[in-house]
C-alpha cells in the first residue's frame with residue numbers, strides 16, 4: 048500500500064500504488080475538493096500538495112475582471128475551509144495525505160509576512176477563523192515536511208531545488224521560527240529553508256547537485272525534481288531534463304490546470320518521462336462540468 052514516512056522534514060512515498068501531486072492551491076476550495084475526489088477514486092494512492100495551500104483573492108468577481116481576467120479565472124478565497132478539510136483528511140489518512148510547507152504557509156509559523164491580496168496574508172486569513180482553531184492550524188503547518196522523495200525516483204520541493212550543500216545536521220538544526228525580519232527578496236539566498244520555500248528556478252547542474260546531496264544525506268536516490276511556487280500558465284514546464292515546474296491551481300486558466308499522477312512502481316528518469324495524458328493530467332478534463 049502506498050504510504051508516506053517522514054524523517055527530518057523529508058517525506059518519502061513508498062509504493063506500490065499511485066502518487067497524486069497538486070501544487071499551489073492558494074485557498075481554492077473547488078480545486079482542493081477536486082484533488083480529493085481524484086484521490087478517493089484511486090484504490091491505492093497517496094496525495095501530496097506542494098505547499099502554498101492558503102492566501103487567495105480578496106477581490107470581487109467584478110474587480111477581478113478589471114484587474115486579473117487576462118491572467119486567470121476568478122475564484123473566491125476559501126483558505127480557512129481548505130485548512131479545515133485538509134486537517135480532517137490528514138486525520139483520516141495520516142500516512143497517505145500530506146503537504147510540503149510553502150512560503151505562504153510559513154508566514155503562519157515563523158516566516159516573513161507575505162503580501163498578495165492583503166498586506167498581511169496570514170493575519171487576514173487567521174482573522175477569518177475562530178481563535179480556538181489557530182493552535183491546530185499552527186500545529187499542522189509546523190510539522191509539514193519541506194522535501195519529498197518517492198520510490199519512483201522523483202523528488203518534490205515547494206520552490207525550485209536548492210543549490211546549496213546540506214546534510215542531516217543542517218536538516219536537524221532547521222527551525223521554522225525566526226524569519227519574521229528577513230526581507231522577502233533575500234529569503235531565497237538566506238539559508239536552506241529560505242531557498243526551499245522561495246527559490247524560483249534551478250539550473251540543470253544545481254538540480255543534479257540537489258539530488259546528489261539528498262542521496263548523500265541518506266535519503267532516497269531520485270533522478271528528477273518537481274516544484275511549484277512559480278506559476279506556469281500552461282500548467283507545466285519541463286525546465287530541463289531533471290526539473291518539472293507544475294501548476295495545478297493558482298494564477299491560471301481552469302483548462303490549463305495540471306496535476307501529476309505517478310506510478311510508484313515505475314521509475315521516472317527525466318521529466319520527458321512525464322507524458323501528457325498519462326502522468327500530466329488536466330485537473331478538469333474537457334467536458335467536465337463547470338459549476
Ligand SMILES: [Mn+2]
Nearest residue numbers: 099149150276
Ligand atoms: Mn510559493
